[in-house]
Amino acid sequence: GAGVSQSPSNKVTEKGKDVELRCDPISGHTALYWYRQSLGQGLEFLIYFQGNSAPDKSGLPSDRFSAERTGGSVSTLTIQRTQQEDSAVYLCASSLAAGTTNEKLFFGSGTQLSVL
């Protein structure tokens, strides 16, 4: 079946513009993560959705960042008034359920965001 799908794969935007990044998790996966990865760096946690619970937003770096997950499936990460330091690869990952034997995370191929 299909894996985790992210779109767009590449996004070039001008400083100050808003961008929306989309993640389609694997069908039936209740857990969904957004990470940011700068060149040569680790996985910076942004936000975590688990089922119908309130998301863990503790990793969002500023109030310019927000994310939604509609209907427990597709998620959108929105960055308002983009800055050059927002340039990075944004990775989405999903798993069947946390706290079970199916916690394996499946990552999407990421969105490369470049802010000029």
Next chain:
Amino acid sequence: GENVEQHPSTLSVQEGDSAVIKCTYSDSASNYFPWYKQELGKRPQLIIDIRSNVGEKKDQRIAVTLNKTAKHFSLHITETQPEDSAVYFCAAPDRGSTLGRLYFGRGTQLTVWP
């Protein structure tokens, strides 16, 4: 929440040698410890995981060991090959919250020289 520390940040070995990467965690209730491998330009992928009811798990040239008392776990790669060169991430869940979020270490850049 959970705190996962990973060492070393970089590791260089000669082809055929062994490589060991270590992680510590803080949540004594954590019971699942995965390792992910990220090759250059690719997405991270799970290579091995261990649950707290066992102390060691092997899969061909890779193995993970777990010491629950000391709260640390390690990735062991034997007979390393150039294709093992990648960034490796460990992780542990926060079982202290209902969400059970997975926390990642900062990663280890492994380079295997031919």
